[in-house]
Amino acid sequence: MAEIRRICDRYTVMKDGSSVCSGIVSDVSNDDIVRLMVGRELQNRFNAMKENVSNLAHETVFEVRNVTSRDRKKVRDISFSVCRGEILGFAGLVGSGRTELMNCLFGVDKRAGGEIRLNGKDISPRSPLDAVKKGMAYITESRRDNGFFPNFSIAQNMAISRSLKDGGYKGAMGLFHEVDEQRTAENQRELLALKCHSVNQNITELSGGNQQKVLISKWLCCCPEVIIFDEPTRGIDVGAKAEIYKVMRQLADDGKVILMVSSELPEIITVCDRIAVFCEGRLTQILTNRDDMSEEEIMAWALPQE
Numbered sequence: 001m002a003e004i005r006r007i008c009d010r011y012t013v014m015k016d017g018s019s020v021c022s023g024i025v026s027d028v029s030n031d032d033i034v035r036l037m038v039g040r041e042l043q044n045r046f047n048a049m050k051e052n053v054s055n056l057a058h059e060t061v062f063e064v065r066n067v068t069s070r071d072r073k074k075v076r077d078i079s080f081s082v083c084r085g086e087i088l089g090f091a092g093l094v095g096s097g098r099t100e101l102m103n104c105l106f107g108v109d110k111r112a113g114g115e116i117r118l119n120g121k122d123i124s125p126r127s128p129l130d131a132v133k134k135g136m137a138y139i140t141e142s143r144r145d146n147g148f149f150p151n152f153s154i155a156q157n158m159a160i161s162r163s164l165k166d167g168g169y170k171g172a173m174g175l176f177h178e179v180d181e182q183r184t185a186e187n188q189r190e191l192l193a194l195k196c197h198s199v200n201q202n203i204t205e206l207s208g209g210n211q212q213k214v215l216i217s218k219w220l221c222c223c224p225e226v227i228i229f230d231e232p233t234r235g236i237d238v239g240a241k242a243e244i245y246k247v248m249r250q251l252a253d254d255g256k257v258i259l260m261v262s263s264e265l266p267e268i269i270t271v272c273d274r275i276a277v278f279c280e281g282r283l284t285q286i287l288t289n290r291d292d293m294s295e296e297e298i299m300a301w302a303l304p305q306e
Contacts, residue, residue: 001030001303013037034299059084062226062257067104067114069281074100076281078114082226087248087258089272091265092302096278098261099141102228105259106138107131118225132161137219139212141231141261147215148203155185155199157214162221188217192247209240216247227251230261245271265295277301 004011005025012022013036021036062082069075075097082088090098103109105116107125116124118135125131128138140147148157159181185199192213196206203214212232219227229248233241248271252258262268268275275287277298285301287293 001033002305030303031296034296034303037299061119063115063117064105065115065117067101067116068112069100069104070110070112072112072281074109074281075104078283080276080283080286082257082259084255084257085252086274087252087260087272089268089275090259090261090278091263091268091275091298092278094263096302097281098278099230100281101278102138102230102259102261105131106136106228108138132222132224135223135225136228137161137222137224137226138228139215139219139230139232141234143208143211143215148211148218150202150204152203153200154189154194154196154203154206154214155181157203158185158188158199158217158221161218184221185217188220191220192217193243207236207240209236209243212236212240212244213247216244220251224256226257226259228259228261231263232260233262233264233267241267265298269293269295269298279304 008025010022011025011028011033013020013033015037060081061084064081065079067075067078078097078101080088090101092098100109104111104114105125107127107130111124114124115122123131123134123136125134125136131138144150149160152160162184182199188194189196189199194213194217195210203211206214232244232248236244248258248260252273260268260272262271272293275293275298276283277285277287279302287297287301
């Protein structure tokens with residue numbers, strides 16, 4: 001926002017692929033621009049999610065202490081804790097450091113410092129495989145690029161994470177034809193209401209929403225304690241979104257720690273118990289009061305201060 005005021009004479013606010021307003025920069029306030037950016041028509045899109053909020057045990061099980069990425073421009077000195085059964089949301093602008101933090105937590109990117117603790121023990125993963133073995137799961141923002149194996153069947157994709165946890169990469173490739181693979185896949189199919197002709201069909205034949213369910217099933221097979229959801233509903237229809245939200249809340253009710261990154265503000269407000277707001281690689285605020293979880297409040301903390 002400060003950069004726009006410093007450089008530009010006129011502004012145009014874009015939303016959902018359309019221009020919603022244009023004018024002279026000096027004639028509009030930051031608050032007005034924020035309201036135009038977030039809009040109001042999306043407020044009730046996800047209207048049923050908070051009917052069954054889990055009763056948090058207030059038992060802190062996951063802690064991040066002073067985590068900094070090796071590239072210090074990405075993530076700097078991040079600390080927070082999460083209780084068992086809690087969904088902690090991560091909001092911010094594109095490039096604010098949310099996904100970069102998740103990559104650090106899961107061992108995808110190297111850390112320059114900091115500590116990651118689960119159940120009171122330092123687990124600080126050295127690699128994604130190490131993270132899986134220590135009880136973490138990561139549903140990435142790009143399922144096609146690094147979420148599933150496009151040449152594998154639904155059942156094979158579901159089996160891969162548990163095989164990795166049990167035996168590493170060699171074990172994963174060797175366990176695809178075990179007898180229980182089909183049984184596990186059928187159980188997951190029923191659990192998540194997966195719409196497919198057979199668990200043996202190729203995963204690329206499924207809709208985006210059902211592909212996402214397969215990714216969730218893949219990680220549930222290895223019984224993680226901490227599950228990262230990065231943009232979990234991107235590119236799927238409204239009906240599938242509601243089903244994904246239901247699954248996330250059920251996982252939280254079962255005692256899992258859920259970390260959710262989302263760029264859709266109505267979604268993150270509706271689904272999450274608390275919201276951590278990022279700006280330029282730093283955690284600027286954690287919103288804990290439901291009355292403070294508005295789109296305007298999130299944007300106020302997500303934008304660079306002048």
